[in-house]
Amino acid sequence: MAQPYKPLHRIINPKIQTKLKEDQLAVFQEPGNMTSVAFSTSEADYVASTSSIRLSVFDVSVCEPVTVCSRFKEAIYCVTYRKDGKLLAVGGQDGRVRIFDAFKSGTIGNKAPLRTYKSHSCPVHAVLFTASGKNLIAMGDDGSIKVYDIMEVKATPIKVINGAHSDHIRCGDASKTTDYLFASGSYDHTAKVWNLVAENDDPLVSVDHGCPLESILFVPGDSLLITAGGQFVKFWAVTVGGKLLQTLHNHHKTVTSLCLASDGTKLLTGGLDKKINVYRLNTGDFSLAHTFSLPAPVYALSVSINDNYMVVGMGNLLGVFRREAAGALETTLSEAKSLGYGLEYQRRKKEEAVTDMKQQQRGEALQNVKITAPQPLKVHGGRINDLLRQFKHWKAVDVLFRNPHFVASNPDVIVSAFREIYDRQALCAALAGRDVDTLRPLLLFLCKYLFRPRYFDVLFVVTQTFLVRNVYADEQLDIKVTRALRKLLDAVGREISLQKNLHQVCGQLEVLFTASRRHHITSHSRDEVFGDVTVSPLPFVSTFCDVLSI
Structure with missing residues (x-):
């Protein structure tokens, strides 16, 4: 007995999305342009952001602010978490560097810092915690770098590097594994790698990016250094004296931010062209994997440690993107092909010969008619x-x-x-x-x-x-x-x-x-x-x- 026809289930590819759902996107309005964002390294749901004179900490799982500190008299430009996620540091227009308790519950707008250092007489755009979390590095617009021991109460730096750069220092990054290694990037087009325990003030490696630097990043293992400035993102080999390995040109305007994801196997770059590009770092060719289009230029970018949340600073807006879990009936194209389904996605080569057709004229029987006209050639653009x-x-x-x-x-x-x-x-x-x-x-x-x-x-x-x-x-x-x-x-x-x-x-x-x-x-x-x-x-x-x- 013949079985009735049973249509196959529709295969939904979650990679093909035309619009984000409401539970995948949240937007917060800040008092000014976003200057920096940073996810906590211990609590994946906590993110800190700076805008104008406000420091905000949000719980992105419920989309509510945890702490809002607005006691600053001048604008703040940078924020960073310590490795354990218990402390966060900020730097701003007044040249002071402040350390806060990330989990201290206080009155909103009246949160007092644990440490305050009068670091520079000029704005500070980059603050870093070392891998051990015992030292704090501050970089000022005067081109100098100062290192503080946060265990000491006195605000005296343990190391000062004067004339580290000939222009404003706007970005930096510290090694996640080595306590004495960090990097700095400046508007003088150079990126330098420093050693805290070195007796002299000479950098270990110095590279010329060719444009004013906006962001800098160490790849896990500290073998590669990534710099972003102008329309380019460049990869440098630190272990061989700063050799240029690759240059990426996928942005049409200035690249403003860099971020790692998926345990350091993915690189995200954001720019003024309203694009976020995702690159593969584990393949060796640094190929482009995906591109996000946003409604406004990207000023700051960060991804949580579990890759469930991505935070983007766009103008005076803070956008939170959440990853949606795949449903029970949804599967990817590769999984469908492995099971033998989804044959409609496979392209079959068309035969040159066309099947015969039947034609009937008035008063005559059906006759087979063979189409002899050649098919038009398909032009391949290459x-x-x-x-x-x-x-x-x-x-x-x-x-x-x-x-x-x-x-x-x-x-x-x-x-x-x-x-x-x-x-x-x-x-x-x-x-x-x-x-x-x-x-x-x-x-x-x-x-x-x-x-x-x-x-x-x-x-x-x-x-x-x-x-x-x-x-x-x-x-x-x-x-x-x-x-x-x-x-x-x-x-x-x-x-x-x-x-x-x-x-x-x-x-x-x-x-x-x-x-x-x-x-x-x-x-x-x-x-x-x-x-x-x-x-x-x-x-x-x-x-x-x-x-x-x-």
């Missing part, structure tokens, strides 16, 4: 089209000029890609941050195809963006790139000379045309009814000889 579809403009240009096939045989593809990137207003970001392996082929390509009529409109904008906007004005270019720039300058000079010669030829031709019009016989001078047509000779030869003799 890797460049896929990269542009994912808005990876920098990577698309990198692939174009690292592959000699495009430069030598497919200039149309390169020009079309440049036109699309220019229409998206991402041309400057796509050209910046390149090495000699892609800069030299790019300049040689401009030398060869810039003055082709069909390419000139697009390549002129590329050349103008490269030269007029001074994308590499602050960088020291390689000698090969300098030679390519000189070739481009010579090509422009030759084109200018050619244009001048063409203008001269146009002027000479205009003289010939003017002389020819003076001796041209019009219809009014002819006797069209009674007489014959008479044609007087044109003094063309003499005029042309006169022109050549000039």
